[in-house]
Amino acid sequence: MKRLVSLFALFLLIGVVNPAFAQSILRDAESEALLADMSRDLIRAANLSPANVRIVLINDPSINAFVAGGQAVYIHSGLIDAASSANEVQGVIAHELGHVTGGHVPLQDRMAKGATAITILSLLLGAAAVAAGSPDAGLGLMQLGQRAALGNFLAFSRAQEATTDAAGVKYLAGAGISGRGMLDFFKKLQQQEYRYGIKRGSDTSYVISHPLSGERIATLTADLQGAPAWSKPNDPALEARFKRVQAKLRGYVADPKDTLRKYPETDQTVPARYARAYAYHLSGYPQQAAGEAAALVKAEPDNPYFLELEGQILLESGKVREAIPPLREATARTNYQPLIATTFGHALLATEDAALLPEAERVLRQSVARDRENPFAWYQLGMLYERKGDSARAALATAERSSMTGEIGRALASGQAAMAGLPQGSPDWIRAQDIVMASQGMLQDRKKK
Incomplete structure (x- = not known):
């Protein structure tokens, strides 16, 4: 009996607690800049301020996105990997902004408390029946309460998702962004459902937290196609940036062997070189990694993110002095973007040259002033002050x-x-x-x- 209570309490906890703080956040200047540019018009269409809304990248291979309270949208790396375009990701962001404006996290918390109350009552009644000598009746009461609690909670969640879909359609239209990506991504999710046998009328269709993707497609298609921006082509510059960030992310989070199979040496495109540079670097081939980074810088000498990569590879390969020029230039070209500036400050400290301490202090203090939520920057600043006594x-x-x-x-x-x-x-x-x-x-x- 005690074990059953503990197991079901754990199930409820997993169902309602958001995993945002149990997973690692990926910080990357280029990715954050892209996500900010992709979402800015959507945020404004939702009557929110881009200065207050954060799009946060989570290191998780599953295809998912969520909100966890406040004005932050969390996107799994697996979703970026699965998307075919930036427009698809914009459709997901539009949907998640609907959760933000709808205040759904506090509502979900209240609903979860109600579900817990139903469960506790059924457990108490069941325990009383077991104590009275009717174990079968007691277990039946427990199971009935569990099903009622879970059913109510999931039905509430599905209703929330349907409302949020409608809000996402509205925000896409208000931002002048085509809804093709939203439909295309729902079709991807539909294929996942088919793969796992989730379909209308099946037992599993009643124990999922979202409406079936086919139903969502049928409900939203007319509204999305009726919007003025439906036939608007995707922004080619934004899509090109997305392909680079997607490849970069794959190179960083995926198994290097998988990355090198996906982006063989015969592929000389910028995204392929980007992915291979990270894959080589992570798998311990500094010369190959440096070669790919050098080729990227040669192709686009003024690209600060390529300069950042070149400097990072040199720094982590022990060539500290050689890392300084590209990192200094990358920092300057991004107007001291905090993440890039932190790497530059780290390189300055790594030279162990006292003459560079004043520049390192200036760079690192500016970095934490603009982004206080960077533990590595505070660590570097602490080291600097230790050296200064x-x-x-x-x-x-x-x-x-x-x-x-x-x-x-x-x-x-x-x-x-x-x-x-x-x-x-x-x-x-x-x-x-x-x-x-x-x-x-x-x-x-x-x-x-």
């Missing part, structure tokens, strides 16, 4: 990084050390105090739980 600010950088990575004990201790060494009332001292207070609150919450 500024232990208080090194401790503050460690506190910043630790609070981001969930190391609450270290964040608290480092924040207290920073406060002890910084001028009281200074901006850095106040920031250290904020981290200390937040860490103490989180530790107290943990003790209560």
Whole structure:
């Protein structure tokens, strides 16, 4: 009985808790710039501000996207890999923005609590029946409650998805973006359903959280085709950028052997070279990786992302001094984009040249000022302050990084050390105090739980 209760409680937890923080986030300057450009008009069509909405890439091979509260849309790397065009991904983003504007995460939480209440009641009644000497009746009550709770929750989820589809159609039309990609992606999902035997009238059709893709296609086709932008061709520049980022992502997350089979040496296109550069680099062939990166830079000498790649490969291959020029140029050409600037700052520190410390400090401080949610940048800044003998600010950088990575004990201790060494009332001292207070609150919450 105790085991059954525990197992079903775990099932409910998996069903309602979003996996956003259990998976690794992929940070890449080029990918983030592309996703921002792809989604900007959609965000505005949803009456949201592009400055407040984030499109976050998750390292997960499954074909999925989700929201987890707030104004963030999470997209799995598997979805980017499966998409045939940027327009398909725009269709997915439009749909997910419907979840954001509809406030569906809080609604789902309330529905999940209701489902849990039904389940607990059925478990209590079932346990009472078992204790009274009717084990079969008790198990029947438990199963009935579980089915009712799950059925209510999934029906609610399917209704949400249908509403969100309609919102996505509206946002595509408002942004002047064709809905062909949305339909094409639903057709991909439909093929997945066929593969796993999910179809109308089957038992599985009642235990899924989304309407069947065929139903969604039938419902949305007329509205999508009736929009003025239906026949509008895809933006060729955007699609070319998408193919590059897609290849780059494949080279980074896939098994290098699979990447090299998909992009053989005979393929001399830019996306193929991009994928191979990462595959070679990850599999320990620095010369081949550097060769592909050099070919990319030769083809487009002013492309900051190719310069970034060239510098990164040189840096991680131990050629630190040679990495400095391309990384410096990439940083300048992107107006000190924080992720690229962090790699540049790392390279400057890696030279162990004291004369380069002032430039490294300027670059890294600017990086964290524009993007505070980068643990690696705080780590590099902490190393810099250690070398300068500024232990208080090194401790503050460690506190910043630790609070981001969930190391609450270290964040608290480092924040207290920073406060002890910084001028009281200074901006850095106040920031250290904020981290200390937040860490103490989180530790107290943990003790209560």
